[in-house]
Amino acid sequence: MGSEITVKMVDVAKAFGETRALKKCDFEARAGEVHAIVGENGSGKSTMAKIMSGVLHPDAGKVTILGEKVASPVDAKRVGLTTIFQEVLVADEASVFENLYVGRDGVFRSQLTGDRRTEAAEILARLVGKSVDLDQLAGSLPLSIKQWIVIARAILRRPQVLILDESSAALDLDSTLRLHAEIDRLRAEGATILIVTHRIAELVRIADRATILRDGITVGTLGKDEITEENLLSMMTPADRRASDATEYASRKKALLAPLILTATGLAAHRSARLFDFDLPKGSIVGVAGLDGQGQDAFIRVLAGIIQPFGGEVKVRSVDTDKMIALQSLDDAAKLGVSYVSGDRKREGIFPQQSIFENLAIGVYRKTLGPLGVIRKPTLKPMFKREVDRLRIKIGSPSNRITSLSGGNQQKVLIGRAFANDPQVILLNDPARGVDLGTKRDLYRELRLFAEKGGSVIYVSSEIEEFIGFADRVDVFFGGTLFRSLTGEEIAEAPILAAMFGKARDASVDFDLERTA
Numbered sequence: 001m002g003s004e005i006t007v008k009m010v011d012v013a014k015a016f017g018e019t020r021a022l023k024k025c026d027f028e029a030r031a032g033e034v035h036a037i038v039g040e041n042g043s044g045k046s047t048m049a050k051i052m053s054g055v056l057h058p059d060a061g062k063v064t065i066l067g068e069k070v071a072s073p074v075d076a077k078r079v080g081l082t083t084i085f086q087e088v089l090v091a092d093e094a095s096v097f098e099n100l101y102v103g104r105d106g107v108f109r110s111q112l113t114g115d116r117r118t119e120a121a122e123i124l125a126r127l128v129g130k131s132v133d134l135d136q137l138a139g140s141l142p143l144s145i146k147q148w149i150v151i152a153r154a155i156l157r158r159p160q161v162l163i164l165d166e167s168s169a170a171l172d173l174d175s176t177l178r179l180h181a182e183i184d185r186l187r188a189e190g191a192t193i194l195i196v197t198h199r200i201a202e203l204v205r206i207a208d209r210a211t212i213l214r215d216g217i218t219v220g221t222l223g224k225d226e227i228t229e230e231n232l233l234s235m236m237t238p239a240d241r242r243a244s245d246a247t248e249y250a251s252r253k254k255a256l257l258a259p260l261i262l263t264a265t266g267l268a269a270h271r272s273a274r275l276f277d278f279d280l281p282k283g284s285i286v287g288v289a290g291l292d293g294q295g296q297d298a299f300i301r302v303l304a305g306i307i308q309p310f311g312g313e314v315k316v317r318s319v320d321t322d323k324m325i326a327l328q329s330l331d332d333a334a335k336l337g338v339s340y341v342s343g344d345r346k347r348e349g350i351f352p353q354q355s356i357f358e359n360l361a362i363g364v365y366r367k368t369l370g371p372l373g374v375i376r377k378p379t380l381k382p383m384f385k386r387e388v389d390r391l392r393i394k395i396g397s398p399s400n401r402i403t404s405l406s407g408g409n410q411q412k413v414l415i416g417r418a419f420a421n422d423p424q425v426i427l428l429n430d431p432a433r434g435v436d437l438g439t440k441r442d443l444y445r446e447l448r449l450f451a452e453k454g455g456s457v458i459y460v461s462s463e464i465e466e467f468i469g470f471a472d473r474v475d476v477f478f479g480g481t482l483f484r485s486l487t488g489e490e491i492a493e494a495p496i497l498a499a500m501f502g503k504a505r506d507a508s509v510d511f512d513l514e515r516t517a
C-alpha cells in the first residue's frame with residue numbers, strides 16, 4: 001500500500017438546520033487503498049462524501065484532497081477526485097459515447113479521437129460483461145446499463161481518488177464482481193478508492209481499511225483483518241441498541257408443511273419461459289434468488305398484483321372465508337392482505353412530495369377514515385410511533401418531507417408501511433438495499449416474529465448471505481423460470497450459487513467468487 005495521504009478531514013462539522021449530520025469527523029485515506037466508510041443509516045456518510053467532493057461546504061474543520069482545498073465539484077475534478085453518487089445521471093437524448101465524455105473538453109464527436117472510442121468501448125465492455133454500441137442513444141438502454149455508463153464515465157477520468165457512494169447497492173452478484181475487478185485495477189495503479197456500502201460481504205472482500213461513523217462522529221478505523229460483521233456492528237451501534245447476538249435460526253422444514261396461503265399455478269412471468277408452480281405455506285419464509293434478469297423480479301411483481309403474468313394464476317387464501325381467491329390486481333392484493341416492499345424506492349416506493357408520516361401511513365388511511373371521509377390522524381399516531389421505533393427510523397419531525405431523510409431511512413419507511421398494513425403475506429423485493437447492518441438484523445428478527453405468528457414472507461434478495469440462517473426455503477430463478485427449490489442444509493452459499501448459474505445440484509460452480517483482476 002502506498003503511504004501518501006490523499007484525503008484528509010480534520011474536525012469537520014456540518015449541520016442542516018437543526019440536524020447535525022457531522023459533529024466531529026476525522027478521516028485519512030492513502031494512495032493505493034480501498035477504504036470503506038461505514039455507519040448506520042443517517043450517520044453522515046453521504047454528507048462526508050459530498051464535502052470531499054466539494055458539493056457541500058463544511059461549517060467547521062479542514063478538508064484536503066491530494067494536499068489541496070476543494071471548494072466546488074469543479075475543483076474536486078481538477079485535483080483528481082471523482083464521485084459516483086447514488087443517482088443515475090445520464091442524458092437520455094445523447095449517445096452512450098457522449099454520455100461517457102460529457103463535461104470533458106466538449107462533447108463534440110469530432111473533437112474526440114479514435115483512441116478514446118477504443119478505451120471507452122473496452123472499459124464499458126469489461127463492466128457490462130459484453131460489448132455495448134457506443135452510438136446508440138442512452139435513453140434506449142435499460143437502467144442497469146445506464147448505471148454502468150455512470151461508473152465507466154468516472155473511471156475514464158482516471159481519478160486519483162474515486163468515491164463510490166452506494167454504487168453497488170443495486171448490482172447483482174455477477175455485476176458486483178465485475179465492479180470489484182475494476183476497483184482492484186484502480187487500486188493497483190495507486191488510486192484511492194472510497195466506498196460507502198452496507199454490504200458486509202463486499203466490505204470483507206474488498207476493503208483494506210474501514211472507517212466507522214456513528215451519529216456524525218468518526219469512532220475509529222479498522223484494518224483489513226479486523227473488518228468483521230461483529231466489529232463493525234459494535235462500533236456502529238450504541239450498546240443499548242445492539243441486538244444481543246447474531247441470532248441465526250435453523251431453517252424450519254416443519255414450517256413448510258403448513259397449509260398453503262398463496263399458490264401460483266402454470267405461471268409464466270416471462271413471455272417464452274417454461275411454466276412453473278409455486279406455493280407459500282402459512283408461517284413460512286421463502287427466499288427468492290437469481291442473477292439479474294432471471295424472472296424473479298417479474299415473479300414477485302405478479303404476486304403483488306403490479307403486473308399481469310403471461311399465463312397462469314395466483315391465488316391467496318381469504319382471511320374471511322378461508323377460500324383461495326384469485327389475485328389479479330393491486331386492489332385484490334390489498335383486500336387479501338398482501339403487502340409489497342420494493343427495493344427500488346425511487347421508482348416504486350416513495351411519494352417524494354409527501355411527508356414522512358403520510359408515506360408510512362398511506363396504506364392504512366383508508367381503513368381509518370372517519371365520517372365524511374376525514375382521515376383520523378390521531379388514530380394513526382400510535383401505529384406510526386410503533387413502526388418508527390421497531391425499525392429505528394431516524395427522523396426529525398414526522399411532517400418533514402420524506403426526501404429529507406437519508407436513503408436508508410427512506411427505505412425503512414417503506415418497510416414500516418408494509419408492516420403497518422397488518423398483512424398476512426409480505427412480499428419484499430430486495431428490501432435491504434442501502435439499509436444498515438443493524439437494521440438488517442432487526443428486519444430479519446421482525447420478519448421471523450411475523451412468521452412465528454402465522455404471517456408468510458417472500459423475500460427476494462440479490463445477496464446470497466441474506467438467506468442463510470433466515471429463509472425456510474430458497475427458490476432460485478434461472479432462465480425466466482423457477483429452476484430449483486432448496487431447503488435444510490442446501491440453504492448455503494455453494495448450492496444457491498450453483499443454482500443461480502443454472503448448474504446441477506451437486507456441480508461445483510466454475511465461477512470463482514474470489515475472482516479479482
Ligand SMILES: Nc1ncnc2c1ncn2[C@@H]1O[C@H](COP(=O)(O)OP(=O)(O)OP(=O)(O)O)[C@@H](O)[C@H]1O
Pocket residue numbers: 016019020021039040041042043044045046047048394404405406407408409434436
Ligand atoms: N439536504 C439535507 N437537508 C436536511 N437534512 C439532511 C440533508 N442531507 C442530509 N440530512 C440529514 O443528515 C443526516 C445524515 O445524512 P446522510 O445522508 O449523510 O447519512 P448516511 O450515513 O449517508 O445515511 P444512509 O446510510 O441512509 O445513506 C440525516 O439525519 C439526514 O436526514
